[in-house]
Amino acid sequence: xxxxxxxxxxxxxxxxxxxxxxxxxxxxxxxxxxxxxxxxxxxxxxxxxxxxxxxxxxxxxxxxxxxxxxxxxxxxxxxxxxxxxxxxxxxxxxxxxxxxxxxxxxxxxxxxxxxxxxxxxxxxxxxxxxxxxxxxxxxxxxxxxxxxxxxxxxxxxxxxxxxxxxxxxxxxxxxxxxxxxxxxxxxxxxxxxxxxxxxxxxxxxxxxxxxxxxxxxxxxxxxxxxxxxxxxxxxxxxxxxxxxxxxxxxxxxxxxxxxxxxxxxxxxxxxxxxxxxxxxxxxxxxxxxxxxxxxxxxxxxxxxxxxxxxxxxxxxxxxxxxxxxxxxxxxxxxxxxxxxxxxxxxxxxxxxxxxxxxxxxxxxxxxxxxxxxxxxxxxxxxxxxxxxxxxxxxxxxxxxxxxxxxxxxxxxxxxxxxxxxxxxxxxxxxxxxxxxxxxxxxxxxxxxxxxxxxxxxxxxxxxxxxxxxxxxxxxxxxxxxxxxxxxxxxxxxxxxxxxxxxxxxxxxxxxxxxxxxxxxxxxxxxxxxxxx
Numbered sequence: 139x140x141x142x143x144x145x146x147x148x149x150x151x152x153x154x155x156x157x158x159x160x161x162x163x164x165x166x167x168x169x170x171x172x173x174x175x176x177x178x179x180x181x182x183x184x185x186x187x188x189x190x191x192x193x194x195x196x197x198x199x200x201x202x203x204x205x206x207x208x209x210x211x212x213x214x215x216x217x218x219x220x221x222x223x224x225x226x227x228x229x230x231x232x233x234x235x236x237x238x239x240x241x242x243x244x245x246x247x248x249x250x251x252x253x254x255x256x257x258x259x260x261x262x263x264x265x266x267x268x269x270x271x272x273x274x275x276x277x278x279x280x281x282x283x284x285x286x287x288x289x290x291x292x293x294x295x296x297x298x299x300x301x302x303x304x305x306x307x308x309x310x311x312x313x314x315x316x317x318x319x320x321x322x323x324x325x326x327x328x329x330x331x332x333x334x335x336x337x338x339x340x341x342x343x344x345x346x347x348x349x350x351x352x353x354x355x356x357x358x359x360x361x362x363x364x365x366x367x368x369x370x371x372x373x374x375x376x377x378x379x380x381x382x383x384x385x386x387x388x389x390x391x392x393x394x395x396x397x398x399x400x401x402x403x404x405x406x407x408x409x410x411x412x413x414x415x416x417x418x419x420x421x422x423x424x425x426x427x428x429x430x431x432x433x434x435x436x437x438x439x440x441x442x443x444x445x446x447x448x449x450x451x452x453x454x455x456x457x458x459x460x461x462x463x464x465x466x467x468x469x470x471x472x473x474x475x476x477x478x479x480x481x482x483x484x485x486x487x488x489x490x491x492x493x494x495x496x497x498x499x500x501x502x503x504x505x506x507x508x509x510x511x512x513x514x515x516x517x518x519x520x521x522x523x524x525x526x527x528x529x530x531x532x533x534x535x536x537x538x539x540x541x542x543x544x545x546x547x548x549x550x551x552x553x554x555x556x557x558x559x560x561x562x563x564x565x566x567x568x569x570x571x572x573x574x575x576x577x578x579x580x581x582x583x584x585x586x587x588x589x590x591x592x593x594x595x596x597x598x599x600x601x602x603x604x605x606x607x608x609x610x611x612x613x614x615x616x617x618x619x620x621x622x623x624x625x626x627x628x629x630x631x632x633x634x635x636x637x638x639x640x641x642x643x644x645x646x647x648x649x650x651x652x653x654x655x656x657x658x659x660x661x662x663x664x665x666x667x668x669x670x
Contacts, residue, residue, distance in 0.1 A: 142168035142400070144662065145420055145428060147407050147446075148436030148602075148641065150178020154390035154401075155655030156434055156640040156662075158209050161397035163663055168428070169399060170420065172406040172602075175384075176391045178436070179601045179608070180650050182384030186588030188537045189475040192383035194592065194601055195608070196471075196526060196544040197495070199367025199376040200649035201386065204276060205656055214389035214396075217380040219531050220369050224376060225342075226482075226491040227335050228578050229500035234484040235335040236491050239375070250333040260330055260340075265374060267315050268365040270306050275366065275646050275653045278661065279619045281629040319615060323361045324353035324502045334501035341502045345522065345548060347608040347648065349468030351509040352502045360613050363647065376495060378531045386650065410435075410442075410637070412451040417637035432636055432662055436655070438610040439623040439643040440465060441602055447634075456633045459624045463643075464612045466552035466605035468512060469597065470521075472545040472568055475588035479527065479541055480579035496525040498574055512549035516558065517567050522548040523574050540587075547571045552594045552605030560593035567593070609648030610641055619645060630654070630661040638662055 144160055146153045149171035161167045175181055179194035198218050206212065223238040236245055242261070247254025307315060317326060323344030327337040341352040344361035351357070369377035379385040391401055406423040410433055419429035435442045443452060443460035452460075485491055499505050499522040508518035529541040536542045550567065554560060568591040576583040594606025603610075611617050620628045622645050630638050640658035642648040 140166065142166045142428070142430045144168070144432040144434060145170065145430040146434045146436060146640070147410075147420065147442075148172075148178060149176040149387075149391070149401055149403070150436050150641070151180045151387050151390060151650055151652055152640050152642065152655035152658075153178070153434070153436035154387055154394055155205055155209070155652040156436070156659045157399045157401070158390060158394040158397060159656060159659035160662060161394055161399040163659075165666070167394070167399040168430070169394070169401040170405040170407055170422070170428075171401065171403045173600075174403050176401055176403060177384050177387030179597075179603065180383040180387045182382030185473050185590035186475040189540070189542050189588060190382060190535050191473045191528065191542040191544060193473065193590070194471060194597065194603075195383045195650050196528075196546060197376050198379050198383070198386070198650065199369055200364075200651045201367075202275060202652050202656070203368065203371070205652040209390060209393040211386070211389040211393065214392040216385055216389040218369055218377045219380060220372070220375055220377045221493050221495070221531070222490040223494040225339060225497055226485075226494045227338055227497045227500060228482055228484045229335060230577075232484055233335065234482075235339060236485070236494070237339060238490070238494065239372075246333075246336050249335060250331075253331045253333050253336045256330055257336065261374075263311065263314055264362065264365050267307065267311055267318070268362065268373075270304070271362070272366055274619075275651070276656055278629045278657055279622075279645050281620060281626065318358045318362045320355065321358050322351075322353045322355055323358040324351070324506070326358050327352075327502065334503075337502050338497070338499055338505070341505060342497050342499050342522070342524070345505055345509070346524075346546075347467040347469060348613060349466045349509070349512075349549060349552065351506045353506055356613075356615050359615070359618070363613060363649070367649075378526075378528050380532050381534060382528065382532075383650065390652075407446060410447045412448065412634060415451070416635040417632070432638065434638040434640050434658060434662065435632075436641040437602055437643075438465065438604050438607070438641065439463060439639060440604055440611070451634065453633050456624060456627070463623065464614065464617065465607040465610070466612070467594070467603075467607045467609065468509070468549040468552065469594060469606045469608060470517070470547040470550045470567060470571065471592040471597065472547065472571055473590040474543050474545065474572070474586045475536065476527075476541040476543055477585045477587050478539075479530070480575070480582045480585065482579045484578070492527050493530040496527075498523040498525070498578060508549045512551050516554040516563070517550040517570070518548070519570075521550075521571055521574055523571055525575060545571055545575070550594060552607070560595035564591050564593045564596070610643035611647070613647055618647065622647060630658040631665075
């Protein structure tokens with residue numbers, strides 16, 4: 139490749155998506171990745187001889203269907219299968235809830251007749267609101283700008299377009315949307331339902347990657363954020379990429395390369411080079427310097443602006459915002475190799491429930507106590523665990539007759555109190571998480587023949603997820619939509635000319651969506667056309 143026109147920092151899924159769109163438009167694109175493999179947190183690796191699994195990101199739903207089609211990811215090898223059941227929640231009283239297509243209404247009705255009447259309308263309301271909000275996913279939010287020039291006119295039209303989309307909601311739906319943005323999931327669910335397991339089914343989505351109680355204000359939006367997804371055209375479902383999450387990013391990399399993009403691994407960026415208020419390239423840890431007219435960051439914005447750009451080059455208010463950018467998911471990840479499938483006390487033996495998201499968090503109070511524990515002591519004594527066993531859907535991941543499981547565990551403190559290090563407590567907490575599953579599936583701990591454990595500190599060191607934050611910044615109201623990453627900078631353009639954001643720290647935030655990468659590419663191409 140001749141000198142690149144565009145440099146992208148980070149070959150995570152959003153960086154690869156952005157690269158593919160820009161290369162498809164004919165720009166010369168070079169992606170720089172610190173690790174020796176592309177994919178960021180969406181990677182598949184062998185963690186025990188013969189056993190492979192998705193290392194960090196672990197399930198599929200939010201990946202945008204337009205991006206799948208535009209990048210022709212299926213033609214590049216991607217195959218996504220649906221879970222045979224969606225979620226399985228056991229409790230310690232001998233009850234369980236198993237949900238999925240054709241299952242949820244009857245399963246809830248068996249637990250509580252009143253909740254059985256409520257759950258259908260509630261899910262329809264959420265789906266209706268999610269349908270409307272999906273229209274915001276692949277467009278920039280209104281960006282606040284000063285003055286009355288062309289940018290202000292452009293953003294006024296954007297705001298009018300936003301208002302027109304929201305008018306598709308009825309007034310009762312707008313009221314619910316307002317509550318979802320401002321209230322706690324716990325309060326909303328307590329108003330709707332009686333049974334603990336039914337409330338836990340929805341409440342779990344409010345704390346996924348969110349270091350907060352389900353009774354924290356704003357947690358209802360996190361619940362809604364996880365309702366945006368679909369699998370193979372079916373809305374609200376979750377699935378599995380055959381070959382693990384790395385299959386998604388390998389397909390994205392193949393799409394980008396097929397249009398001429400260059401991707402270099404083992405190329406850690408040390409600094410973004412700035413001249414006269416403009417980003418003009420990067421310097422690498424190996425001593426090289428690369429120049430380009432456009433620099434795009436796929437990093438957490440706090441990592442970018444407090445670590446890779448000289449403080450003197452930034453407006454003081456912007457740098458202060460980035461210093462105060464709130465990160466931390468309270469997440470602890472374990473991948474385990476299993477000699478046999480688990481058998482749950484409430485539903486023994488094999489079955490569709492083992493292909494689902496197995497959620498050990500039987501009530502909102504349980505989740506609230508887990509968060510309070512972590513705040514006080516560093517980790518929950520009775521933690522929240524979501525377990526997936528992807529080898530029930532994908533026999534490429536483990537030897538015949540054996541399996542792999544992903545444990546997504548909460549709550550743990552992003553930084554331990556009293557100056558303690560996660561390196562000292564990683565295995566202790568991993569033992570606790572496995573024991574938590576074992577209480578519901580006796581013999582599970584004995585079936586573990588290998589494991590890979592990632593504390594919040596490991597997630598930060600390995601993947602740049604500050605404080606283990608899977609969203610590149612908390613999904614709080616002051617860090618969403620037009621305020622992501624800051625009012626006045628929601629259009630994927632940074633405070634320096636030529637600098638753009640394509641990562642999850644930009645709208646519409648986290649999850650393996652590809653949307654920030656898509657949207658940033660559109661902003662770059664719009665600016666490129668205006669320069670002609």
